[in-house]
Every structure is written in structure tokens, then in C-alpha cells.
Amino acid sequence: MTKPGVDLTPYLRQEMMPTVWCPGCGHGIIARGIATALMNLGVDMDQLAVVGGIGCSGRAPFYFDANSMHTTHGRALAYATGLKMVNPNLTVIVPMGDGDSAAIGGNHLIHAARRNIDITAIIFNNSIYGMTGGQSAPTSPLESHSTTTPMGSIEPAFDMVELALAAGATYVARTTTFDFQEMPRLIEGAIRHHGFSVVEVLSQCPTYYGRLNKLGEAPDMLLYERDRTKLLEAFGPPPEITREEMVGQLPIGLFRNEERPEYIDQYHGLVARAGGGK
């Protein structure tokens, strides 16, 4: 967590302030977490690319004073893949929303994970489509309410951590906007990690999700996040976790941090074998 008085403004694009995010929205807390991680790591902003998709989270690239790309819905990871392969010196961060990561862009997420390309995906999960006014997402819990599930959702939600683990991401973490002290540490680890990193941050949308599901105001929703999650360590080592044990308590923390051949390194090896090295 940033200590009071720490100045993050050098990392933020002042001309785009204030943000479009609603009062009480958790996305600003995540943006602060990212900026704090960038500061702690001393990332050169000339060599940082923030590549986002569409929706509330998609606006995040505008707010970082770096190379910013606001792409099409769900495709940010594909854009980022081309960008990173051509210029591996860039640190590439991809903020993703519920639709970007779990619906329209789900295909790109699993393939980026499978390749293990050195990109950091940060999933801003607020359980709903906010920009379009509160529709159900693949991350909306069963029985939750939205404008397109007025009688409650009949679809189970994706567990983005399980999805990322299964698809082969080599750094996988989950945290919440309530756990703002842990969040920058996990994001720092993700940026440092050489491979595909996924950090899911559970965020609050008081405007739509909170209102439609009677969860109260933003502070109430932060407490709700606290109560529905449990630090991973409390469950013991990962193999002991069963789905039944997790009901009502979503584990948070670092799920995986392991080395596996990184995609661009692999490609460069292939170039060397083909005799195309410069």
C-alpha cells in the first residue's frame, strides 16, 4: 500500500483526470494499486504499455502516463501479444473487465496463458457490465441480479483463477479492493514474473451491482468483499482445497508462481535455429 503522502501523480496522465469511474467504484483503487506497483518497481514509463479493452476497466490505459492503447472489446491480449513480440523490452500490462476476460475475450485469455507470454493481465472483476448499465457477466454469481437477469441469474460464474490455472498461466493471484495493502505486492510480483501473469481483483460496483443486489453503498460492499473471501494460507496447501470447502468463502492470495519456458524466449530460440538472429 502507498503510504500517505506518497506522490503517484508522475505515473498518472493528469489531462485525463478526473476518471469516468463512478463515486465508490473500486477501479480507482486498482489503478492506485497498479501505480504503486510501478513506483515500487521503478518501471520506466517510456517502456510501459498499458493495453486495455472496452468497458469501465478499458478506460484504465488513459490514466497511466505511458504508452496507452485502448483497443476493441475483448481483444486487448491479442493486441498486446503482437506488441510484446515485436518489442519485448516493453513492460506490458493489460487491464481487463469481466467481458474482456471472461466473455468476448475469453479465447485470447486462455491462449495467452497457454503460450505463457510475458504479459501481466489484471482482471477488474466487479461481477457486472458497468459501462452499459448493469447487465449480467460470466463473472456474475448464480442467482445474482442484473438488468438482464431481473429474476436472478441461472448461470454459474466463471472462477477466473481456476480458469487461468487450467489454461497454464504461470503467475496467478486473486485479491480484492478491500485488501488494498496486499494488492500492490501481488501486482508487483506479476509484473516481475517472466511469463503470463493473471491477477484477479474483486472490485465493487455500487452503482449497478450493489444497487441491484441490495448490497448497500461502497463501504458496505468492501466489507462484503472482506467477508466472502479468505486468505489462501488459511485453507492449507492448494491440493487440500475442495470446491465444497470454498462455498461462501473465495480463497485469495497467490495461487501459482512458477517458471515455465516463456513464449518470446521460445520464439527467439526458434529464430536462432533458423539463422535469423540479428
Next chain:
Amino acid sequence: MRLVQGNEAVALAAVHAGCNFYSGYPITPATEIMEMMARQMPKTGGVFIQMEDEIGSIAAAIGAAWGGAKAMTATSGPGFSLMQENIGYACMTQTPVVVVDSQRGGPSTGLPTLPAQGEVLQARYGTHGDHEVIVLTASSVVEAYRMTVEAFNLSETYRVPAILLLDAVLSHMRENVEFPDVPVRERTKPVIDEKFLPFGPDAPFVPFGSGHHTVVTGMSHDETGLPKALAGQAVQRILKGVGERMRRDAREITFYHEIALDDADIVLLTYGITARAAREAVELLRQDGVKAGLLDVQTLWPFPDWLVKEKTEHAKAILVPELNLGQYVMPVRATLEGRCPVESLGRMDGELFTPEALVEAAKRLASSVEIGGVAHD
């Protein structure tokens, strides 16, 4: 001299043009371009990646362009349809990128191994919103080579996606060719000061990592790249400017061939693979005493209205044969505004026109406009 396939010529031309990024997804009849690039890119130090679909392919190519690459992807109709949203993104963000579409019978899965010219309007109007793009086509292997290099050059010059339309026959046929030495437009490293506007008129393309913290967005934006107030007016100004610069240079960027147009009563206006039969048809028609000529257009878009007007000035009728149900005939008619009959001859059955079919259609057209000397057989 060597025997080269159309798709192979495209890949070789791309390497000649400086292409150093290729992303794609296998699809008939474009796959050989991808297979060639999978071998060529590692050898030349470039990047090749097989993406998870065509949407990812075009997205990765645009991302690679912003990483500093000359990027290309190739596909066929179904994939080209999937790419449209992101081609629009490249237009909006003024990103140079080359998209090859080897046309096959459609709609939908259609006739995967047979030729068509069904994407002539889609290539121009397939995305939502208005914008200008470059669309080139070719009728021979050597032309496919030349037009691929020109697609890269024009894409760089105007900072637009350049689309090269091939078809299943041209992609797969082999011809003996001697590759011409087509000049390549190289990128210059621009000077960036604090007044630099990344989306200003004629602004050079400055990739990420250059020190300028560019904002690239598909939202309407002004010359700074930011989606500020009055962005609608700004983006109208910016994108209209792109079109104006192309029209200013229309004579330089319009590639075409002509045969016997000086005294032609009947003009066959063709493009792509159809031009091959039309060349022979004009010869046969002349032998039969019909004053026929050929205008074979290679720069399909921006539409060369000036060329069509000039070259058909004395024509009594125009025949537009194409492998669709009448697409390119529409701008031809709109340009000539009823000055003479413009007849559409279309087919979408996966077959090419024979010269004889074109001769017959031309004679029928000639007799309908009562051109003297036509044998009514």
C-alpha cells in the same frame, strides 16, 4: 525465371517490402501465405505467430504495428468478415497494416476452393462507420507480387490498412515469373518535440517506446490522440484528411492496365482474375470487327472515378464482368451518371468467365446500343 504460386509471391513480396510481423489463422485458399511466412519470418529475424482466430490475427498485427513492425495478416472471406471491427480500429487509429483476402465463393462457408470476387464492397465498406482504405487487386502472379509491395508502401504513406484482394485461382496458380524490383517505402525516424501531434495531418507513424506517451484509442479523438470534447468534429477532420490526401495523389496511387481504349465503342471494365479472360475477349472482338477495349483496374479503392471517366469518354457502352452479382458496377454507374449504358455481368457459382462468354455478352450489349458493324449472329 522461376515457377511461383500466387500465395508464395505474396509472402516473398511481403519480405521484400520489409514485413517483419505476420499473424494468421489457417483458411483455404490463403493458407500457403501463412505457411510461407512461418518459414520466412524466423529466417529474417521477423515474428510469426499463429493466433487463435482471425480476430486475434488482425489485433496482433495492429499491436505489432504499434510495436514498430511492418505487419501483415492473410485470410479468406469468413476470416475477413471476422476482421472487420478491428480493420475499423486500424482506420480510426491510423495504423499501417496489410490485410490479404484471397476471395472464395460465399456467403458463409461457400465454395472454399473456388474463386470469387465477393468482397469488393466489403473491403471498402465492411466496417461500421466511415473511413478510407486502400484496396488493391491483381490478375497474375507477378502482379500479386507487385501489388503486395505497393500495399505495404501505400499503407505506410497514408497510415491506413491496405487490403489486397486475391482469389482462389490466383492464390493457387503457378506462373513463370521474374520478380520486378519494386521500390520499398522505408520508415524514417521522426523528430519528436513537445509540439508533436501523433494524429496530426501527415504526422509520421511513431511506435510505442519512442519516448512519446501516445494514446491510441478507437474512440473518436483529436490530433493529440485523446478523446477530448468535440472529438466527433476532430475525428471527422482527421479521417476526411486521410481521404483528401489519397485523392490528391490519385494519379500516383491508381494502378491499372488498358488495351485499345482509344477508339473503343465497348469497354470491358474488369479487375483481378477476370481481366485474364477479358484480355483475350478484346482480341476476339476486334477480330470480329467490334471496337472493344479493356480497362483493368488494380487500385479498386479509393475509387478511381477520374480514370473511369477519362478512359470511357468515347465509349458507347461498358460491360462490367465480375465474380459476384454486381458490386463494382455500382460505383462505375454512379460515376458515369447515365452517360452510357453500364451493363453488369455477374456470377457467383465458383466458375471463371471464359473469353467466349465475355465476347457474347459484349456483342449482345453492342447490338442493344446499335453500334454499327456488329454482326448480329
